Amino acid sequence: xxxxxxxxxxxxxxxxxxxxxxxxxxxxxxxxxxxxxxxxxxxxxxxxxxxxxxxxxxxxxxxxxxxxxxxxxxxxxxxxxxxxxxxxxxxxxxxxxxxxxxxxxxxxxxxxxxxxxxxxxxxxxxxxxxxxxxxxxxxxxxxxxxxxxxxxxxxxxxxxxxxxxxxxxxxxxxxxxxxxxxxxxxxxxxxxxxxxxxxxxxxxxxxxxxxxxxxxxxxxxxxxxxxxxxxxxxxxxxxxxxxxxxxxxxxxxxxxxxxxxxxxxxxxxxxxxxxxxxxxxxxxxxxxxxxxxxxxxxxxxxxxxxxxxxxxxxxxxxxxxxxxxxxxxxxxxxxxxxxxxxxxxxxxxxxxxxxxxxxxxxxxxxxxxxxxxxxxxxxxxxxxxxxxxxxxxxxxxxxxxxxxxxxxxxxxxxxxxxxxxxxxxxxxxxxxxxxxxxxxxxxxxxxxxxxxxxxxxxxxxxxxxxxxxxxxxxxxxxxxxxxxxxxxxxxxxxxxxxxxxxxxxxxxx
Amino acid sequence: xxxxxxxxxxxxxxxxxxxxxxxxxxxxxxxxxxxxxxxxxxxxxxxxxxxxxxxxxxxxxxxxxxxxxxxxxxxxxxxxxxxxxxxxxxxxxxxxxxxxxxxxxxxxxxxxxxxxxxxxxxxxxxxxxxxxxxxxxxxxxxxxxxxxxxxxxxxxxxxxxxxxxxxxxxxxxxxxxxxxxxxxxxxxxxxxxxxxxxxxxxxxxxxxxxxxxxxxxxxxxxxxxxxxxxxxxxxxxxxxxxxxxxxxxxxxxxxxxxxxxxxxxxxxxxxxxxxxxxxxxxxxxxxxxxxxxxxxxxxxxxxxxxxxxxxxxxxxxxxxxxxxxxxxxxxxxxxxxxxxxxxxxxxxxxxxxxxxxxxxxxx
Numbered sequence: 127x128x129x130x131x132x133x134x135x136x137x138x139x140x141x142x143x144x145x146x147x148x149x150x151x152x153x154x155x156x157x158x159x160x161x162x163x164x165x166x167x168x169x170x171x172x173x174x175x176x177x178x179x180x181x182x183x184x185x186x187x188x189x190x191x192x193x194x195x196x197x198x199x200x201x202x203x204x205x206x207x208x209x210x211x212x213x214x215x216x217x218x219x220x221x222x223x224x225x226x227x228x229x230x231x232x233x234x235x236x237x238x239x240x241x242x243x244x245x246x247x248x249x250x251x252x253x254x255x256x257x258x259x260x261x262x263x264x265x266x267x268x269x270x271x272x273x274x275x276x277x278x279x280x281x282x283x284x285x286x287x288x289x290x291x292x293x294x295x296x297x298x299x300x301x302x303x304x305x306x307x308x309x310x311x312x313x314x315x316x317x318x319x320x321x322x323x324x325x326x327x328x329x330x331x332x333x334x335x336x337x338x339x340x341x342x343x344x345x346x347x348x349x350x351x352x353x354x355x356x357x358x359x360x361x362x363x364x365x366x367x368x369x370x371x372x373x374x375x376x377x378x379x380x381x382x383x384x385x386x387x388x389x390x391x392x393x394x395x396x397x398x399x400x401x402x403x404x405x406x407x408x409x410x411x412x413x414x415x416x417x418x419x420x421x422x423x424x425x426x427x428x429x430x431x432x433x434x435x436x437x438x439x440x441x442x443x444x445x446x447x448x449x450x451x452x453x454x455x456x457x458x459x460x461x462x463x464x465x466x467x468x469x470x471x472x473x474x475x476x477x478x479x480x481x482x483x484x485x486x487x488x489x490x491x492x493x494x495x496x497x498x499x500x501x502x503x504x505x506x507x508x509x510x511x512x513x514x515x516x517x518x519x520x521x522x523x524x525x526x527x528x529x530x531x532x533x534x535x536x537x538x539x540x541x542x543x544x545x546x547x548x549x550x551x552x553x554x555x556x557x558x559x560x561x562x563x564x565x566x567x568x569x570x571x572x573x574x575x576x577x578x579x580x581x582x583x584x585x586x587x588x589x590x591x592x593x594x595x596x597x598x599x600x601x602x603x604x605x606x607x608x609x610x611x612x613x614x615x616x617x618x619x620x621x622x623x624x625x626x627x628x629x630x631x632x633x634x635x
Numbered sequence: 636x637x638x639x640x641x642x643x644x645x646x647x648x649x650x651x652x653x654x655x656x657x658x659x660x661x662x663x664x665x666x667x668x669x670x671x672x673x674x675x676x677x678x679x680x681x682x683x684x685x686x687x688x689x690x691x692x693x694x695x696x697x698x699x700x701x702x703x704x705x706x707x708x709x710x711x712x713x714x715x716x717x718x719x720x721x722x723x724x725x726x727x728x729x730x731x732x733x734x735x736x737x738x739x740x741x742x743x744x745x746x747x748x749x750x751x752x753x754x755x756x757x758x759x760x761x762x763x764x765x766x767x768x769x770x771x772x773x774x775x776x777x778x779x780x781x782x783x784x785x786x787x788x789x790x791x792x793x794x795x796x797x798x799x800x801x802x803x804x805x806x807x808x809x810x811x812x813x814x815x816x817x818x819x820x821x822x823x824x825x826x827x828x829x830x831x832x833x834x835x836x837x838x839x840x841x842x843x844x845x846x847x848x849x850x851x852x853x854x855x856x857x858x859x860x861x862x863x864x865x866x867x868x869x870x871x872x873x874x875x876x877x878x879x880x881x882x883x884x885x886x887x888x889x890x891x892x893x894x895x896x897x898x899x900x901x902x903x904x905x906x907x908x909x910x911x912x913x914x915x916x917x918x919x920x921x922x923x924x925x926x927x928x929x930x931x932x933x934x935x936x937x938x939x940x941x942x943x944x945x946x947x948x949x950x951x952x953x954x955x956x957x958x959x960x961x962x963x964x965x966x967x968x969x970x971x972x973x974x975x976x977x978x979x980x981x982x983x984x985x986x987x988x989x990x991x992x993x994x995x996x997x998x
Contacts, residue, residue, distance in 0.1 A: 431876075432878070433875055433876060455878050455880070456875065456876055456877060456878035457877070457878025457879070458878070459878075460878060466876070468876055470872075473870065473872045473873065474872050474873055474876045475873065475876065476873065477865075477866055477869050477870045477873050478870075479869055479870075480865075480866075480869070484862070487862075488866070488873065488876075488877045489876065489877035489878055489879075491859050491862050491863070491877070492859055496859075497859055500858060501853060501857040501858050502857055502858060502859055502862065504857065526639070
């Protein structure tokens with residue numbers, strides 16, 4: 127009875143000798159939310175790019191609304207009623223919402239006319255789909271969640287019946303993600319078809335009707351979401367059994383390695399980002415900092431790792447005291463025994479245009495072992511890079527390959543390899559598994575536990591609550607630059623942490 | 636590795652294609668002026684290579700362009716667009732000249748290293764000041780280095796006409812240095828080996844330029860200082876994360892830029908004119924930008940591009956002398972077309988060439 131919105135048959139796509147899609151077939155029923163899940167590099171994005179006309183398939187057929195359709199460009203796709211919301215938004219930052227929606231569809235002689243027409247249409251769409259957004263607001267004043275809504279509106283305005291969302295929650299806070307899911311539900315109820323590309327199992331389970339799993343360019347399974355579970359999907363994605371729960375022995379905390387006292391940080395715009403934060407991290411324990419993204423965790427990390435100078439308070443690390451006048455930059459902090467896996471590996475943790483062996487020395491390039499009297503010891507660097515890549519399972523283990531050519535997970539493993547191999551006393555880890563595929567997540571988690579068991583102090587910052595809960599021994603919750611509370615992981619309760627994350631303090635009796 | 640080789644091939648083909656197009660259009664212009672483009676090309680190449688005097692001049696110009704090309708390249712690797720090689724060369728050259736005037740009784744073996752050092756110090760200072768403003772105050776280096784070109788020019792006019800000009804002389808230039816501190820010219824060097832060549836301004840500085848090419852190559856890609864400069868130039872967020880001081884490296888890069896640009900003074904003043912002259916650096920600093928960009932900011936590319944501009948300077952002069960309809964301005968036009976296609980429109984045909992290379996060698 128239900129019609130088929132999209133049918134792909136035996137799609138093949140090669141890039142040179144690399145097969146991105148092999149005999150991929152997919153049926154998406156009308157009026158459903160269909161998830162496509164797979165690790166990074168499994169071919170999800172290529173498949174959707176073919177559907178949206180960015181690439182041409184080498185062979186295979188596409189049918190839209192049960193009509194065979196040729197899609198040669200995004201223009202064809204839009205004409206066929208397909209809309210796409212990209213991971214990185216395609217909006218003009220300095221334009222208003224209305225201007226962004228009009229952009230590219232303006233007709234006639236006077237722009238004013240198109241604007242008025244669009245405004246009326248937009249108001250109708252906002253009402254129909256509960257997609258409220260101020261149409262006269264300038265894009266760069268809107269939070270990310272609302273910007274995404276504008277993207278959805280754009281697609282709907284262009285007459286999309288089928289909406290493709292590429293990793294839509296990657297940039298959203300948990301609340302914004304929940305909101306997005308409500309919107310998607312609304313769209314489904316109104317008869318639209320949604321294709322959701324993601325690598326997060328939780329999202330698939332939460333919202334989709336059907337799910338298709340891709341692995342290494344092939345479609346390996348189609349399931350009804352109600353008839354499957356996380357474990358099965360994870361196994362299908364990775365191709366082997368995956369431990370969803372991290373096994374770890376109880377912590378044996380030792381002496382304090384990092385002590386933060388009454389730390390205050392005011393950013394360049396005069397906003398007080400970190401407010402009177404105090405805590406300790408002991409040897410042999412993992413302290414997790416939970417919180418909705420943007421509540422001062424990033425700034426706290428930057429201050430502790432010596433990237434940003436702070437205004438008040440003090441930091442003690444391995445017996446050294448740092449204050450607002452006695453400063454230490456990132457290089458000094460490394461000498462004090464700190465290693466830092468930054469939140470943003472592409473902008474901060476790596477120079478993506480450098481080769482792997484040049485990245486493996488970033489921050490440690492002055493080490494005597496890497497340097498001869500004048501020149502660097504390139505042979506030694508390449509050798510030790512190769513060794514570290516093998517040790518941390520970075521694939522491909524080619525020290526000459528440019529960092530940008532590794533997949534997200536392998537880039538992260540490269541950063542982890544660099545920072546973990548130094549035998550640091552204190553490890554500061556930010557979002558260690560953001561945008562990383564499941565296999566690599568498991569590996570990185572085991573490495574972090576191994577560091578703890580070797581007696582290192584670990585400070586973990588993550589917006590993935592699951593990650594915090596499964597790795598940490600103690601959990602600090604941050605909200606609006608302050609630490610709202612401390613919870614021992616063994617008696618952590620997700621609801622309680624959730625309340626603290628939302629800024630609701632537990633009333634003392 | 637393979638990827639790198641493909642990239643090198645693409646870059647080479649792109650550059651060669653662009654140069655061919657620039658020459659083709661130049662040919663069309665010459666044809667439209669009623670002259671024979673083939674004859675013009677032959678004259679140009681003959682003028683640049685055909686006989687030892689022409690070759691000498693070509694390499695003499697090349698020497699200058701190597702220095703200013705390298706001066707631009709170092710800044711570029713640090714994310715800076717150094718337009719100030721002109722002024723840095725001017726001030727660095729002043730230092731060279733002052734040392735020669737002051738120590739003209741000394742042996743060349745002592746004066747040469749001192750001249751190099753002074754040129755580095757003065758040219759370096761001239762680069763360091765805009766560098767400092769950029770690093771600490773965020774003033775854009777394009778604006779400040781241009782301003783420093785003008786400041787250098789005014790200072791030099793004043794020094795030359797009021798301080799260094801010998802009494803009773805009309806032209807604003809210093810007196811000639813004693814012969815002992817002249818860098819041997821190429822015909823003299825060849826003479827030591829009993830080979831006779833025509834006298835040209837080409838002198839021993841050419842070898843110094845080649846050494847600088849090698850040193851800069853090793854500096855940028857093989858030392859920790861070059862590594863820091865490249866990190867700052869490519870991703871300053873990652874630089875801060877790594878504990879690399881962005882401002883320190885910007886200033887350092889500008890000092891090296893200035894020092895290299897100052898070596899133009901060694902070639903021009905110590906090697907050729909043997910006196911400090913007005914505008915001895917004219918245009919060399921700016922041409923260095925084109926040289927470096929066409930040479931992809933790599934010393935090997937800079938050598939080839941500097942040679943190309945040496946050919947255009949010398950062959951072009953010959954051309955305007957030999958062919959009636961072609962005057963100095965047409966030579967500038969040809970140079971302009973080369974800069975336009977190989978520099979500004981660099982990636983015009985890149986997609987096609989990339990496609991072609993991929994077809995040629997699948998993986």
